[in-house]
Amino acid sequence: MNGLLQDFRYAVRQLRKSPGFAAVAIITLALGIGANTAIFSLLDQALLRSLPVKDVDRLVILNYSGSNTGRLQSRADGHFYFSYPMYRDLHDRNSVFSGMIATDFTQVGVQWHNQPDLVGAELVSGNYFDVLGLQPAAGRLFVTADDVVADANPVVVLSFSYWQRRFGSDPGILNQSVLVNGHPFTVVGVAPPGFHSVVMGDTPDVFVPMMMKAEVIPGSMDLEDRRSSWLNIVGKLKPGLSREQAEAGVGPLWSAIRSDELKEIKGGSENFRDRFVNKSQLFVLDGARGFSPLRSDVQMPLLIVMGMVGLVALMACANVGSLLLVRGAGRIREMSVRYALGAKQKRVIQQLLVEGLLLGLAGGLFGMLLAPRVSSVLITMIWGGGTGDLPFSAKPDLRIMLFNCGLALLASLLFSLAPALQFWRPDLAPALKQQGMTARSGPLRFRRISVAVQIGLSLVLLVGAGLFVRTLHNLRSVNAGFATDHLLTFGVDPRMAGYEPDRTFALYQRMFETLRGLPGVRAVAATNDPELANDNETGNVTISGYADKPDENMQVEQPNVSVDYFSTMQMPLLAGRVFTDQDSAGSQKVAIVNESFARHYFGDPQQALGHFVANGGGKGVKPDIVIVGVVKDAKHVSLREPVTRTVFFPYLQSPELHAMTFYVRTWQQPESAESTIRRAMQTLDANLVLDTFRTMDEQIDNNLTAERVIALLASGFGVLAALMAAVGLYGVLAYSTTQRTSEIGIRMALGATRGSVVRMVMFEVLWLAGISIAIALPVSLLLMSAVRSQLYGISSSDPLTLGLTIVVVTLVAIASAMLPARRASRVEPMKALRYE
Amino acid sequence: MIESARSEATKIEAGQPLIQISDLTKVFYTDEIETHALSGIHLSIAKGEYVAMSGPSGCGKSTLLSIIGLLDTPTAGRYSLNGKTVENLDFAERSRIRNQEIGFIFQSFNLIGDLTVYENVELPLTYRQRMPAADRKARVMEALERVGMAHRVRHYPSQLSGGQQQRVAVARALGGKPSILLADEPTGNLDSRNGEAVMELLQELHREGATICMVTHDPRFAKHAQREVHLFDGKVVAEEELKKLLAETSA
Ligand SMILES: Nc1ncnc2c1ncn2[C@@H]1O[C@H](COP(=O)(O)OP(=O)(O)O)[C@@H](O)[C@H]1O
């Protein structure tokens, strides 16, 4: 024990004696541990952690297969959504679930003390909190009775953090009234702390009963519409029932529900009927971790980032390992003396282990300090800019942190043991006898392998960086189909300020006039379906004279836009005309389609003109809207998604008015127009809640967050990896050339020129680099093809990127060899050969 | 090999100086200390001569030998090798001449541990441009046979005795067919029996026509040479003078 303490003190002294070594080792370990912990903590929250609710194992998510022909509102995540009647049927008539909740997320204007506030809202069925087994932090949570009759119970539950943030945790807010979208709602309670939503990643500030949908999502009259799918269902299995049993048990009910729905679809072939009812299946999926559109969004990016971090951590280990190995080799003499003085093997090894332990501990400590910072940087990078709570916490998970520290400790202990093995059976005679006569390079092999691993890993990371950076670049340079520069956008929903539909139209007219009159504004337009906003809302169309093939997908985008939309967005007209002021409520209904639409249904833009269309499908629909123009295709959902077929309607002819997104084309920098616009709108109506202002470029950037984060991290990690590999390579070469000084002297005495010595060192480097590249290349090809889906406009085996990366890695290798090679070539043969 | 060495050697008539050194000085500067290792050396070595250099430790023998071998440059003075002025050549040119004209034999053998006997002997030849591999092989084997080590081509230096290692080193020096063999205390690390053997080898080479300049402080070995050069304190001195000086210093 006494010896251990002594060893400990000695180890501290040793590390302080070589601060450079200690610093590099500790920093490397800290980076590895910090980054790893941060990423794993996020990954754990996003992908692995369970919801903080009762009986979480029994929660399931419902999903189904089969076509969907009605109105579908989704978050572009490929998940199928349900209509409210579907939910009600499933809820009332099933025998396998002990509870079943419906949920939808939206934004609402909350006004309190004349202060409007745009917040996230979760529209939930009355049994929501009950099924999840949650207890209120204050007041009460919803009960079933809150959610029975449409528009009857204007009550709201606050999220715990909104209650803290907005109301200072004042219990006095209970039973008071706030305005939600202009309608008075009573605050009945506060949700428990730590609970966000059953939907992972959503952070609603308020919860509202589903029956209040018309108030919460103004203009929506589809609660009873079987063919409008918009909500998600989370079920709770009856105790003891498996998901498979539940799936089987609910099957007949599902078929019945589909049959009911089919009755409302007029028309459709036999084949279609068969597929609609019989081929459709209801799935019961594991819901313990919550339903999460976010999860599918971030899963791949996070996994990629985690992979990169893993590689970097591996490199850190290799790096620290090789550092410890040099140190060990440099201390052969010291160890030999210890042995000569009668030290036991155990003591010598113990001493090395204590040093490794010390390094690991220091690295772990700094890593722990680093982890939350890395997390919060990542979180704000990915989710920053939104309103309300961030969905994830930057607090690193203790278990993950401990695990990583343990790993780092193990690695540093292991590597500090490696040199100890060199002294396991000390055989000192040869080293002494042959002093100056031979320079054998045994321990170098360890270091060469470690450097080869580092070069290989940096190649993998750099290939990733190259592909992701080019993906980002490709996406950025995708032609959106409309001019994205000098374009400011913001959303407004007049009903949040209590406007009735009849007054909304006049408000929009006034807004257009006011905005057009502002200095620096070139043009103004609006749509109810924002561009490049990563959401899509499609609906069926019927086209007169077009015989749709059985089961043909007739879903198209159907935005309602203002008159100047195409000129403001600069979407070129291909045929016919654009909308004019004459296309008003009373006149002939008109539509403009995009090129894809025209080509798909009519073969040619010119051919589309004069045809009639209608929204909705089925037998009863009479197409009465005439196509008057065709515009060029533009990207709509996102830059990545292909162009969708689109019918634009003039919003003046729209039967119901929706929240609109405004586009203001400016002369100057679009950002500078925000304050002017806000002031002008304030003057127009102080109660108007304007959604976040963004330039279209920001919007696109926002759209590309995942890609940006990956590209940024991949480049960062790639550069870090290349640096580490360079340092490692430099270390090995510096060490090996020093070891070979006398050999180099001999060679020079025998006529080697400086050039040939440089070539000798370079050959060693290129040989090492060549082998590592040869091994790493197929590995990175494999890894990259696994993340193919995240790439855009570039193959996972893009030869240019691969070639360039190989060149870069080789150049890095050569650069790090330069100094040792130079030093080797400066060896004075006389000095190298001198012996006393 | 012996034949060709002789024919090359006879290109210059016997007796004509192969090495001509005049007024050569060498000063080392280390940490503000000037060491005058050589001061005003005059020396000429004729083709085919066997010269032994002796003197007390630190008198500058190794320094002189390494200047002769173009491992080092003089601080001042003139040096011509084979009729060519060589004291001011650049590093690359010196490397070339070293490779072609000089054969080194070191006290500590200085074989490269990672290379086999064969590769060690081949090494200087690999630094020559455009030497066909077959010629190279022939030369290596010829040299190894000459020193009686042809049966050990695949061995590594650590697998040989000291005497054997030094014979390999001699073979390495011979392989390049140099104008002169420079040996710095070649027996210093050998026991007397192995030392004698190496001395005999050198004498045989001399008889076959090789020019040799050997540093030794062993008078027995110095007697093998045709001529003895005595160094004292960086100067060439006559034998009687050396004795006198040595007597003075020991007194
Ligand atoms: N590279 C050097 N730097 C400084 N001093 C040197 C160097 N080489 C030799 N000397 C000095 O020059 C003198 C002659 O050395 P050397 O030629 O090795 O003597 P020796 O006759 O024993 O071979 C000695 O005093 C030695 O210390």
Ligand SMILES: [Mg+2]
């Ligand atoms: Mg000497």
